[in-house]
Amino acid sequence: MANESLKAKMAEYTAKVEKAAAKNPERQNLAHNRLYTPLDIEGFDYERDLGFPGEYPFTRGVQPTMYRGRFWTMRMYAGFSTAEESNKRYRYLLESGGTGLSCAFDLPTQIGYDSDDAIAEGEIGKVGVAIDTLKDMEILFDQIDLGKVSTSMTINAPAAVLLAMYIAVAEKQGVPADKLNGTIQNDILKEYAARGTYIFPPKPSMRLITNIFEYCSKHVPQWNTISISGYHIREAGSTASQEIAFTIADGIAYVDAAIKAGLNVDDFAGRLSFFWNAHNNVLEEVAKFRASRRVWAKVMKERFGAQSPKSWMLRVHTQTAGSMLTAQQPDNNIVRVALQTAAAVMGGTQSLHTNSKDEALALPTEDSVRIALRTQQIVAYESGLADVVDPLGGSYYVEALTDKIEKECWDYIKKIDDLGGAVAAIEKGYIQKEIQESAYRWQMDVESKQRIIVGVNQFQIKEKTPEGLLRVDAAVGEFQKNKLAKVKAERDNAAVKAKLAALEEACKDESKNLMPVILDAVKVYASLGEICGVMRKVFGEYEAHVSL
Amino acid sequence: MEKRIRVLVAKPGLDGHDRGAKVVARALRDAGFEVIYTGLRQTPEQITEAALQEDVNVVAMSLLSGAHNTLFPKVVKMIRDKGMKDTLIIGGGVIPDADIPGLKDAGVSAVFTPGTPTGSIIDFIKTNVK
Numbered sequence: 001m002a003n004e005s006l007k008a009k010m011a012e013y014t015a016k017v018e019k020a021a022a023k024n025p026e027r028q029n030l031a032h033n034r035l036y037t038p039l040d041i042e043g044f045d046y047e048r049d050l051g052f053p054g055e056y057p058f059t060r061g062v063q064p065t066m067y068r069g070r071f072w073t074m075r076m077y078a079g080f081s082t083a084e085e086s087n088k089r090y091r092y093l094l095e096s097g098g099t100g101l102s103c104a105f106d107l108p109t110q111i112g113y114d115s116d117d118a119i120a121e122g123e124i125g126k127v128g129v130a131i132d133t134l135k136d137m138e139i140l141f142d143q144i145d146l147g148k149v150s151t152s153m154t155i156n157a158p159a160a161v162l163l164a165m166y167i168a169v170a171e172k173q174g175v176p177a178d179k180l181n182g183t184i185q186n187d188i189l190k191e192y193a194a195r196g197t198y199i200f201p202p203k204p205s206m207r208l209i210t211n212i213f214e215y216c217s218k219h220v221p222q223w224n225t226i227s228i229s230g231y232h233i234r235e236a237g238s239t240a241s242q243e244i245a246f247t248i249a250d251g252i253a254y255v256d257a258a259i260k261a262g263l264n265v266d267d268f269a270g271r272l273s274f275f276w277n278a279h280n281n282v283l284e285e286v287a288k289f290r291a292s293r294r295v296w297a298k299v300m301k302e303r304f305g306a307q308s309p310k311s312w313m314l315r316v317h318t319q320t321a322g323s324m325l326t327a328q329q330p331d332n333n334i335v336r337v338a339l340q341t342a343a344a345v346m347g348g349t350q351s352l353h354t355n356s357k358d359e360a361l362a363l364p365t366e367d368s369v370r371i372a373l374r375t376q377q378i379v380a381y382e383s384g385l386a387d388v389v390d391p392l393g394g395s396y397y398v399e400a401l402t403d404k405i406e407k408e409c410w411d412y413i414k415k416i417d418d419l420g421g422a423v424a425a426i427e428k429g430y431i432q433k434e435i436q437e438s439a440y441r442w443q444m445d446v447e448s449k450q451r452i453i454v455g456v457n458q459f460q461i462k463e464k465t466p467e468g469l470l471r472v473d474a475a476v477g478e479f480q481k482n483k484l485a486k487v488k489a490e491r492d493n494a495a496v497k498a499k500l501a502a503l504e505e506a507c508k509d510e511s512k513n514l515m516p517v518i519l520d521a522v523k524v525y526a527s528l529g530e531i532c533g534v535m536r537k538v539f540g541e542y543e544a545h546v547s548l
Numbered sequence: 549m550e551k552r553i554r555v556l557v558a559k560p561g562l563d564g565h566d567r568g569a570k571v572v573a574r575a576l577r578d579a580g581f582e583v584i585y586t587g588l589r590q591t592p593e594q595i596t597e598a599a600l601q602e603d604v605n606v607v608a609m610s611l612l613s614g615a616h617n618t619l620f621p622k623v624v625k626m627i628r629d630k631g632m633k634d635t636l637i638i639g640g641g642v643i644p645d646a647d648i649p650g651l652k653d654a655g656v657s658a659v660f661t662p663g664t665p666t667g668s669i670i671d672f673i674k675t676n677v678k
Contacts, residue, residue, distance in 0.1 A: 107562035107613055111589075119591070122618025123562050196564015196588045236567045323567070327662040360662050362644055363614075436570050443571045447665050456663045465645045472614065546587035548573050 003039065010039060029450050031284075036396035044399060049294075053389045055309075057297040059290050059402070060390035061348040062313045067386035072344075073351035074376045075152060077319065079104035079129040080363050081476050082483075083139035086129040090144060092366065096373060101144070102152040102353060104128030105162070110197040112158045112532025115480040125476035127363075128154075132484045133491075133527045137165040138172065146170040150181035152227070152317065152351075157199035159186035160208050161531050164519040167220065183224035183273055183317070186212060189250040189422055190229050192542065193431045194236040199532060202423050204507075204539035208514060209254060210261040213268040215515035224273040226254060227317060233431075234277035235323045237439020240284050241405050243277060244292040245412035246422070246431050248299060252413070253422040255304055269300060270310035276349070278340040279321045285340070286392055287401035289316070289347025294402070295409050318349040325360040329455040330466065333357040334371060341379045346392055352376055362469040429545040436548075484527065491525040499524055500534050507538035553677055554582040555606040558595045560623060563613035564588055568640060572608065575666035581606075581673070592619060596626040599635060605677050608669070609656075611641040621654035628655065634678040640664070 017034065026034070033040070051057060054064035063069070076093050078101075079086045090101050105128040108120035114132045115124045124130050131137060141151075146169065155162045163184050167177050188205040191198040198205070209226065216225045230238075230247035238246065251272065258268055276292070279285055296314035300306040320340035325333045334357050344352050354372040356364030364372070380386050392398040419425040426432070445451035452458045499521040506512040521531050557573040559566055566588060577583045584602050586595060599607050607627065609620060620639050627635055639651065640660035648659045658672050 111562055119562070122615035123613055126614035127563065191564070194564075196566065197562075235565075237571075360642065362642070436574075439567050440571055440574050443575070443666065447667065453663075457665075469644055469646075471644075544587050546585060548570060548577065548583065548585050 003042070006037065006039060010037060032397070032401070036400050038396060040396055040400040041403065049399075049403075050393055056301065056312055058293040058313055060393050062293065062315055062350070066348060066389040067345070067380070068389070071380045071386060072349050073100040073150065074098055074373060074380075075100035075102045075317065075351045075353055076369060076373055077102040077104055077154065077353045078369070080127070080470075081125040081129065081472050082479060083129055083131065083136040085125075087140050087142050087144070089366075090140075093369070093373070094144070094149070096370060097377065098373060100150045100152065100351060103140070103154065105153070105155055106130045107197065109528060110155060110157070112161075112199050112528060112536070114484060114527050114529030115477065116484055117529055121477070124480050125472050130476070130480045131162065131165070131528060132480065133487050133525045134165050134168055134522050135483070135487045135525065137162075137169050141169050141173075145175070146173055147175040147179050150183075152183040152185075154185050156185050156188055156191050156195075156197055157205065158528060158532050159184040160212055160515055160518050161522060161528050163212065163220075163223075164515065164522045167519060168523050177220045178222070180220055181222050183227050184212070185229060185275070186226040187229045187250065187275075189253060189426060190232055190247070192426045192544070193233060193246065194238075194435060195229075195232040198542045198544075200535060200539040201542045202427070204535070205542075206254075206257045206423070207261075207510065210258045210263065211513045211515050213258050213271070214261070214263055215513055216271065217263070217267045221271075223271065224315075225268065225271045227273050227275045228254065229275040231275045231277045231319055233435060234279060234321065236435045237323075237442055238435045239438050240279065240281070240288045241408035242412065242434060242438060244288055244295065244405070245409040246416075246435075247274065248292065248295055248409065249413055249416040249422040249425070251296065252299060252303070255300075256421065259304070265300075265304050265306045266308040266311050269304070269306050270308060270313075274314050274316040276316050276318050276344075276347075277321050278318050278344040278347070278349075278352075280324050280336065280340065282339055282343045282346075283392070283398055284401060284405075285343035286347045287398050287405050289344075289349065290390070290398070290402045291405040291409060292316070293348075295406055295413075315350050317351045317353075318344040318347075319353040320344070320355045322355050322359060325355060325357070326453060326456050327360040328460065328463065330357045330361065332455055333360070334375065337372060338375050338379070341375055342383070342385055345379055345385050346390075348390060358466070358469060361466055363472070365468060365470045427545065429547050432545060433547065487525055488527075495524040496521070496526045496530070499526055500530060503531065504534050504538060507535055552580065552582045553606065553673065554584070554602060554604040555608055555673070556584050556586065556595070556599050556602055556604040558586045558590055558598070558607060558609045558623075559588050559611070560590055560592060560595055560609055560619040561611050561613050561615045562589055563611065565612040566610065568612070569610035572610070572640065572666055572669060576608075576670060576673070579670045592622040592626050595623050596630055599627055599632060600630055604635065606636045606638065606673055609637070609639045611639065611643075614642075616641065616643050617647055617650065620651050620656050624655035636673065636677050638669070638672065640669075
């Protein structure tokens with residue numbers, strides 16, 4: 001047996017290096033083995049475990065040629081201040097070679113409040129662009145052809161409203177809904193678990209989501225109706241395995257809900273997309289991407305009986321890890337982002353946002369955004385990493401790690417199934433608790449220097465106060481409030497009242513799809529806050545599970 | 549027995565990023581403080597009310613949305629207006645250095661930015677709490 005010989009030689013090697021290590025000890029607390037050999041992937045079956053790119057179980061990627069045909073979409077997440085300002089940034093990004101848009105909304109927008117709401121004070125235009133009515137959306141996409149660009153919108157609880165506004169703007173540009181390309185995040189479960197911009201309780205939230213699946217399968221067929229997101233779970237402190245496990249568990253809950261609502265799995269599953277974090281440990285990240293595709297393919301084929309290969313594919317957008325940026329020596333972040341970009345590309349992402357070096361301090365300036373975009377372009381055009389499909393496939397280490405992460409993922413999915421699924425697990429606080437534990441462990445490892453963060457707990461220097469940070473003009477709030485007041489004065493208020501009343505009735509009738517009714521309301525310039533206000537009245541609001 | 553220091557960890561504003569708040573809360577608890585965490589999206593009124601109800605010695609606010617210049621001073625003012633003159637009020641989050649002097653002038657005793665070891669927050673509280 002070849003393996004017997006290899007086992008013997010491995011034992012010899014281990015004995016030898018342990019003896020040497022007694023004199024020159026290895027670093028402590030290394031997460032993985034010293035060396036990986038064929039012994040670590042015993043039972044590995046190429047055709048079963050990897051197969052070919054573009055084929056089940058998609059371990060090697062979802063497209064047959066990956067980046068040899070077309071690079072990933074370089075999609076920079078942007079948005080701040082007003083629609084007027086953000087429109088300028090979007091056009092700048094497209095002119096600089098960005099190949100897709102990604103809209104950041106301010107917090108009042110994400111939580112369904114208008115800019116004139118008292119709770120919005122101090123928050124207007126801060127972390128993204130403020131959208132109150134269709135008017136803002138028209139300005140946001142002014143001179144941008146929605147028939148040509150693909151747009152991702154980070155919007156969750158009010159996703160239906162923003163999607164309706166996007167469809168309405170396109171219609172005004174003469175672009176029919178079935179020609180639109182883009183994504184709404186629309187992932188409420190991770191909002192409860194990790195990101196915090198929830199509005200309604202789980203039941204009506206899941207209804208809104210399945211309403212969108214159904215509506216888009218008929219009218220906006222090229223739209224990605226959800227971006228099931230591990231990114232924020234990871235940012236909140238989870239491990240790599242937890243990131244994909246909790247996210248795939250969320251995915252299972254959405255598919256379950258849609259099937260319960262009477263949809264055929266193959267009618268909507270091909271439009272589900274995912275969102276991963278590209279974190280610091282390059283090879284662990286690559287293995288995570290590969291494992292996640294294999295798990296999802298099995299879930300869809302074996303658990304849900306999906307027939308269409310499109311339904312089995314885990315297509316993913318990626319963002320480099322914001323929480324790994326340091327406020328100390330911010331130029332070092334350029335290097336971190338480059339490594340994270342390499343991981344996402346070797347992992348086979350479909351699109352990527354790269355963070356800017358100054359984001360641990362403020363929103364990024366135009367210059368630092370350009371460096372972040374250039375980082376992607378350098379990896380694409382110069383590094384060679386994009387020239388071969390799944391370049392790390394077959395590495396003993398990466399295959400063993402892919403298997404390990406997959407196993408940990410299945411273990412969590414089993415646990416969550418036992419708790420009654422992702423919704424129940426979140427309501428019980430289980431997922432939040434697991435994430436918090438990991439976050440705390442990370443922080444303690446940093447503080448005890450078991451984990452070194454360059455410039456933070458080692459290699460520090462005395463630094464000057466950083467200069468040239470982007471500041472959102474404090475006058476944005478007033479500007480936005482005035483614009484809203486003007487829209488409210490000029491629109492047909494009787495029509496608004498009628499459409500909002502129709503929405504209220506539809507909310508009360510669970511058999512109704514809310515998308516057409518919301519579309520009617522946005523077209524007469526009913527505001528986001530008014531529409532969400534009606535839904536708040538009927539659906540109530542989510543009470544968070546708070547625990548330490 | 550010496551009375552334990554009571555800390556309210558509060559999330560004013562609308563942002564949902566509470567990794568930092570929860571890590572700090574847990575570290576303070578492990579350091580022997582009594583810790584109450586408000587949860588997300590607390591208005592200045594709610595934070596003040598919680599500080600009163602829980603009779604805390606310290607209010608530690610965490611905010612990552614950029615609304616700190618509006619909300620931190622508002623919380624300080626409300627807490628002082630309710631007669632809690634000795635309550636130590638501190639803040640943390642993604643806060644540009646340039647904003648810190650203004651926040652201190654408004655009565656925020658210290659502002660802790662990314663990369664701060666939890667030990668420095670614990671030491672600051674122990675040294676400055678009344």
